[in-house]
Amino acid sequence: xxxxxxxxxxxxxxxxxxxxxxxxxxxxxxxxxxxxxxxxxxxxxxxxxxxxxxxxxxxxxxxxxxxxxxxxxxxxxxxxxxxxxxxxxxxxxxxxxxxxxxxxxxxxxxxxxxxxxxxxxxxxxxxxxxxxxxxxxxxxxxxxxxxxxxxxxxxxxxxxxxxxxxxxxxxxxxxxxxxxxxxxxxxxxxxxxxxxxxxxxxxxxxxxxxxxxxxxxxxxxxxxxxxxxxxxxxxxxxxxxxxxxxxxxxxxxxxxxxxxxxxxxxxxxxxxxxxxx
Amino acid sequence: xxxxxxxxxxxxxxxxxxxxxxxxxxxxxxxxxxxxxxxxxxxxxxxxxxxxxxxxxxxxxxxxxxxxxxxxxxxxxxxxxxxxxxxxxxxxxxxxxxxxxxxxxxxxxxxxxxxxxxxxxxxxxxxxxxxxxxxxxxxxxxxxxxxxxxxxxxxxxxxxxxxxxxxxxxxxxxxxxxxxxxxxxxxxxxxxxxxxxxxxxxxxxxxxxxxxxxxxxxxxxxxxxxxxxxxxxxxxxxxxxxxxxxxxxxxxxxxxxxxxxxxxxxxxxxxxxxxxxxxxxxxxxxxxxxxxxxxxxxxxxxxxxxxxxxxxxxxxxxxxxxxxxxxxxxxxxxxxxxxxxxxxxxxxxxxxxxxxxxxx
Ligand SMILES: Nc1ncnc2c1ncn2[C@@H]1O[C@H](COP(=O)(O)OP(=O)(O)O)[C@@H](O)[C@H]1O
Ligand SMILES: [Mg+2]
Numbered sequence: 303x304x305x306x307x308x309x310x311x312x313x314x315x316x317x318x319x320x321x322x323x324x325x326x327x328x329x330x331x332x333x334x335x336x337x338x339x340x341x342x343x344x345x346x347x348x349x350x351x352x353x354x355x356x357x358x359x360x361x362x363x364x365x366x367x368x369x370x371x372x373x374x375x376x377x378x379x380x381x382x383x384x385x386x387x388x389x390x391x392x393x394x395x396x397x398x399x400x401x402x403x404x405x406x407x408x409x410x411x412x413x414x415x416x417x418x419x420x421x422x423x424x425x426x427x428x429x430x431x432x433x434x435x436x437x438x439x440x441x442x443x444x445x446x447x448x449x450x451x452x453x454x455x456x457x458x459x460x461x462x463x464x465x466x467x468x469x470x471x472x473x474x475x476x477x478x479x480x481x482x483x484x485x486x487x488x489x490x491x492x493x494x495x496x497x498x499x500x501x502x503x504x505x506x507x508x509x510x511x512x513x514x515x516x517x518x519x520x521x522x523x524x525x526x527x528x529x530x531x532x533x534x535x536x537x538x539x540x541x542x543x544x545x546x547x548x549x550x551x552x553x554x555x556x557x558x559x560x561x562x563x564x565x566x567x568x569x570x571x572x573x574x575x576x577x578x579x
Numbered sequence: 580x581x582x583x584x585x586x587x588x589x590x591x592x593x594x595x596x597x598x599x600x601x602x603x604x605x606x607x608x609x610x611x612x613x614x615x616x617x618x619x620x621x622x623x624x625x626x627x628x629x630x631x632x633x634x635x636x637x638x639x640x641x642x643x644x645x646x647x648x649x650x651x652x653x654x655x656x657x658x659x660x661x662x663x664x665x666x667x668x669x670x671x672x673x674x675x676x677x678x679x680x681x682x683x684x685x686x687x688x689x690x691x692x693x694x695x696x697x698x699x700x701x702x703x704x705x706x707x708x709x710x711x712x713x714x715x716x717x718x719x720x721x722x723x724x725x726x727x728x729x730x731x732x733x734x735x736x737x738x739x740x741x742x743x744x745x746x747x748x749x750x751x752x753x754x755x756x757x758x759x760x761x762x763x764x765x766x767x768x769x770x771x772x773x774x775x776x777x778x779x780x781x782x783x784x785x786x787x788x789x790x791x792x793x794x795x796x797x798x799x800x801x802x803x804x805x806x807x808x809x810x811x812x813x814x815x816x817x818x819x820x821x822x823x824x825x826x827x828x829x830x831x832x833x834x835x836x837x838x839x840x841x842x843x844x845x846x847x848x849x850x851x852x853x854x855x856x857x858x859x860x861x862x863x864x865x866x867x868x869x870x871x872x873x874x875x876x877x878x879x880x881x882x883x884x885x886x887x888x889x890x891x892x893x894x895x896x897x898x899x900x901x902x903x904x905x906x907x908x909x910x911x912x913x914x915x916x917x918x919x920x921x922x923x924x925x926x927x928x929x930x931x932x933x934x935x936x937x938x939x
Binding site: 358363382383384387395397398399400401402403404408412413415417422423424426 | 795799800802804805808810812818819820821822880881
C-alpha cells in the first residue's frame with residue numbers, strides 16, 4: 303500500500319514512481335518529484351528523455367502505467383484535461399495545442415468559453431476583451447484578435463498559448479518549452495512574466511527549458527531526467543552552469559561508451575556466428 | 580474584379596463567420612460591398628446561384644413565377660436539411676454516407692410503428708430515435724473503434740437499404756397520415772401532413788428553421804467551436820480538453836436524425852414509402868454535393884451551413900431550369916455534373932483570393 307508522503311504539508315504536488323511506456327519505448331521508468339507552493343521547478347533532460355510525457359501525465363492528457371500522484375495531499379487521478387483544470391492544474395503544451403482555423407480569442411478560450419448568462423451562446427465581446435487584456439499584460443500587442451492563429455508568427459502563437467495557461471486561474475502551471483519558438487525579446491517578456499507570477503507567490507510552476515542560463519535565472523530548483531528517472535534534484539542556488547553542463551556531457555560520454563561496447567559485442571557475436579554453425 | 584491583393588491582413592475589411600464587422604455601414608461603396616460578398620465564405624456560391632437564376636429568368640418566361648418557385652422547393656428544401664447535418668461531419672473531417680439509409684429506413688419504421696397502433700407524432704419521434712441510434716452506432720465505430728467514417732457509413736448505408744428492402748418486401752407502401760381526407764368542408768390533408776411535408780411551404784419552413792439553428796450553433800456555441808477544433812487539429816483539440824469522441828458522436832447523431840426526418844417529410848409529401856436504394860443514393864450524393872458546392876471542405880476544419888443551403892438552392896435551380904428548358908433527360912446529369920465542376924472551380928479561385936486578401 304502506498305501512503306501519502308509525510309512531508310506533504312507544503313507540497314502542492316507530489317509524483318511518486320511514475321512509469322509510462324509507449325509499446326516498446328519506455329519514456330518514464332520511475333519518476334518521483336515534488337513541487338512546493340509558489341515554487342518554480344525547472345525540468346531538464348535530453349530530447350526524448352520523457353519530459354513532455356511527464357507533463358502530459360500530470361495535466362491529465364494521458365494516464366501513467368503505474369505510480370501515484372498527490373495534489374495538495376489528496377490522491378490525484380485526473381481522468382481528463384478538463385478535470386485536471388477544474389482541480390487547478392493547467393498546461394502549456396510543447397506543440398501549443400492551438401487550432402489554426404480558430405481565431406486568437408477563440409483559441410485562448412477553447413474549453414473555457416464564456417457564455418451569455420444561461421444561454422448557450424458565446425459571449426464573444428467579453429472573450430475578446432479579456433483576451434486583449436491578458437495579452438496586453440504580457441506585453442504582446444496583436445492588431446486583431448479575430449484572425450485565425452494560422453496567420454501569426456511562431457512567437458506570437460507561443461505567446462497566445464502561454465497567455466491561455468497563465469490566465470486560466472490555475473494554481474499549478476506546467477510549461478513545456480515555453481520559449482522554443484520565441485525571439486529574444488518575446489522570450490524575455492515571458493521570463494519577466496514568470497518572475498512576476500513567482501513574486502506574487504500564488505502559482506506553482508514546472509517549467510521545461512533548454513537554456514541553462516534561463517533555468518538558473520528563473521527557477522528555484524532544478525530536476526533532471528536521465529534514463530527515465532530523476533537523476534538530479536538541487537536548488538538552483540546550489541548548482542551552476544558548469545555542473546549542469548558537466549552532467550549532460552558525462553551522460554553523453556557514458557551513452558557513447560555504452561554504444562561502442564554494444565557495437566563491439568554485436569561484431570563479436572557476428573564473427574562467432576558462422577563458427578557455431 | 581480584383582480581390583484586394585495588396586491589402587495586409589491587418590487592414591483588410593472583415594468578412595466571414597469568425598470576424599467582426601465594424602466597417603461603417605454608410606460609407607460602404609457598392610464595389611466594396613460586392614468584394615465583401617465575394618470574400619465571405621458563402622459569397623461566391625451566392626453570386627453563382629444569383630447569376631444562374633437571372634439567366635433562367637431571362638431565358639424562360641415561366642421561371643421567375645410563384646408556381647415555379649413551388650415546383651422548385653422539393654428540389655431544394657430536403658437537400659438543404661440533409662446538407663446541414665453533413666456539414667457538421669465534414670467540418671469534423673468525417674463523412675456520413677448512411678444518410679441515404681436513414682432517409683429510406685425512417686419512413687418505413689414510421690409505418691411499422693403506426694401499424695403497431697401508435698399515433699402519428701409519437702411514431703415520428705420513435706422513428707427519429709431509431710435514427711439517433713444509428714448515429715450513435717456510426718459515431719462509436721468511427722470515433723471509438725477508429726474505423727474510417729467512409730467505410731463505417733458505407734456499411735451502415737447498405738445495411739439500412741437492405742433492411743428496408745427486406746422489411747418492405749421491396750413494395751411501395753402508402754404513408755400513414757398523408758392521405759387526403761374528405762369531410763363536410765371538402766377534401767384536405769391532415770394537419771399532421773401539412774406540417775410535416777405535404778403543406779406547400781412545410782419543407783421550406785423546416786429547412787430554413789434547421790439551417791438557421793445549425794448555423795447559429797456552428798458559429799456561436801461551444802458545440803460549433805469544438806466541431807471546428809476537432810476537424811482542424813484533432814490532437815491539439817484533445818490536448819486543449821475538447822471531448823473529441825463526444826463531439827464526433829453528437830455530429831453523427833445530428834446527421835442521421837436529420838436524414839431520417841427528411842425521409843419522413845418526403846414520404847408524407849409524396850404520400851408513399853418507396854423502397855428504392857438507387858433513389859436514396861442519389862439523394863445522398865446530391866446532399867454531399869450541396870455541402871461541398873456551398874464551401875465546406877471535405878478535408879475538414881471549415882464549413883458553413885448557410886453555404887450548404889445555397890449549394891442546395893443552386894442544384895435545385897439548375898435541375899428545375901434545365902427541366903423547364905426541356906433538356907433531354909439523357910443530358911440532364913451531364914449538364915449537372917459540368918455545372919458542379921464549374922461552380923467548384925469558381926469557388927476555389929475565389930477561396931484562394933480570399934485567403935490571399937487576408938480574410939478568413
Ligand atoms: N504518443 C506517443 N506514442 C509513442 N511514443 C511516444 C509518444 N509520446 C512520446 N513517445 C516517445 O516517448 C519518448 C519520450 O518522449 P517525450 O516525452 O516527448 O520526450 P521529451 O519531451 O523529453 O523530448 C520518446 O522516445 C518518444 O518518441
Ligand atoms: Mg518534449
